[in-house]
Amino acid sequence: MSAGKILVVGGGIAGLSTAWGLVRRGFAVELFEQGALPYPKASSYDEHRIIRHAYGDMEGYAYLMPEAFRVWNALWAALGVCHYDAMPAVYLMRGESDWYETTKRSMGRMGVACTDISIDAAMARYPMVNPEGVTRVVQTDGAGMLYPIRILTDMVKLIAGLGVVLHPNSLVESVDLQAGTVRTAAGLTQGDAVVVTAGAWVNRLIPSTTGVAVPSRQAVMFLAPPPALMDAWQAAPVLIDIGPDSGTYTLPPRAGTRLKIGDHQFTRQGDPDEDRTGTDADVERLTAAARRAWLDFDAYTVLERKACFYTVTADERFLVRREGTRGWLGSACSGHGFKLGPLIGEGIAATIAGERDADTLAIWAAGRAG
Template sequence: MARGSVIVVGAGIAGLSTAWALNRRGFDVSVFEQGPIPNPRATSHDEHRITRYAYGALEGYAYLMPQAFAMYERMFADIGADHFARSKVVYFLREEISWHEPTIRALTRLGAGFRDIPLAEVAQRFPMVRTDGLTRAVETDDGGMLFPIRILTDLTVTLGARGVRFFADSRVSEVDPEAGKVVANGREHRADHVVIAAGAWVNKLTPLLADVVVPSRQAVMYLAPPPELARLWSEVPVLIDMGLRSGTYTLPPRRGTRLKIGDHVFTRSGDADGDRLATGADVERLESAARLAYRDFDRYQVLERKICFYTVTRDDSERFAVRPWGAKAWVVSACSGHGFKLGPLIGDGVAAAIAGERSAEETSRWAAGQLDLAELGAAEPAA
């Protein structure tokens, strides 16, 4: 007999991971998604995403990453496919920024490998990188690329085979957190619990986080490198350029994906129901930063300019907002690109709270990265 029924609103990585964790605990789960499943308009729907240990001032998330990697391994074993390309991650620093000291402290405490790359060696190892203005280059061992479309697809197939019910093209318009009720396409559905994991649409369904998070229209570009650099790009690790003007992250082509570049500057504007057509204004800052990071960037062919929507905090904290709402609901809101890295772990934590394995207060603090390394062992759910 099921331990109870749960409605999950949203079929991105947060929603599907929560459904996966609830299903493993014996709950009867239904997933509602406003589009197809997986949904190409979802923030989670992408060719590849970075995962890593290094988190700068967000040390609490660095300390969560060993658990996050382990939860992905558990998920991959469950779905029967490993959608993770392990890779070093190299950081190029161009100004004095606050990233280095807390990162090295966290990596040291975690026993994760890292080393400085002598600046004199950068040009030889990474001839595509502009070396003028570099102040430091740091190579870290633990990281790589996740392949979201494949993860979402395999997770959907696995959950369907295990009895999870999917309601595709079912837009939720109303949630009653006291009654455990949602209204989708004009029809009422009830459960013992409701989890809202609606990404950039979260504020359309609940006022709980309206003062905390906001949708952010973000641009990325997919590129074809100059022919003489194509083989090198297929072999280099993930590259992150960190500067006040130049900040970019770059995922090299792997397993049939394209070279992808984005930035980490949040617009904190836009409507998630809007278009996904990137304009010149959308990519202006990204193109400028890319020219500062890479030599002869204008020789790279643009294959696609894409818009996605993150949910980000109104301040600069970049923390997950995971909170109970009323008697029967939880709201799960990722922050920026952390969402995919930590999605299965956060989903498991919410499922643990619903199952009574962890308190609501502890779950919210844990998901916000507010627990120190010493606290995390006691806070880990018994999944």
């Protein structure tokens, strides 16, 4: 399709990126969002998200990262501001893991540093880490933190300035992916195609995703470190703990953000419309994981306990494909979709414009392109 009107449902990183990609290619774009733009209940809305080349056995995603960084750089240029802080991601392994070999191989192929650090050196450098059970420490480059609230806020302004028609507070009740229409309380809107990037709500608009992309309630805690560790935390890298049954990820307090810890366990339950305060059960699970990762966890003050949602697929790969004759699905799910959101949005826009092959889009977005 060389031009026409495309309707995008969802104003998270995937929808905003798709709209940006489409409007730059000359399409008329209307974007519908059930909440405010940006919407605090979206997966994409948070103080920070990790970006990294290290991808364990999902090597195909590692090889998408250089291109993902190029799209982020194009975004910073368009925004006139960079919402990214480069810093290493340091992996602490507690026990056997198959993460190491595949990561080392893909990082080597991409020419991105992936370096073992002696456990003693790591503990001296990171006094907040609990050394118990640590078997290997690996520092990876090509990583850092993105600042999503700032990114989404600026992207909304950017695409509005380029002419995208924004419909905040406009719940899409249904989509017709054969007819290219979107229904809201205000009526029916006709487009040439509809892109559904509805995050954890996708099952409601595309029933065939039910049981495939499963909404999952995840918890994070924002914390104030004890004063004696404040300087160490401010200089800390992204810390990722890989344990035998679970693990945690920690984002340090930088550039006005708070220290945050989350865990890797998918709950595969919950309703994304529910209250987003972390429950006692959320906090109990996360606290147990945090105690394994950090020393003296009880010395920290919990500033906020928060529940967030994303969808999870069985193999943790994204669902991005044509749906019907005039529809597209973009679900960058399973807890690793923010860093790749702009690249995926660009891929969907390029496919609609006929610059990419529609048949290979799903394979590429699933990190299986070779």
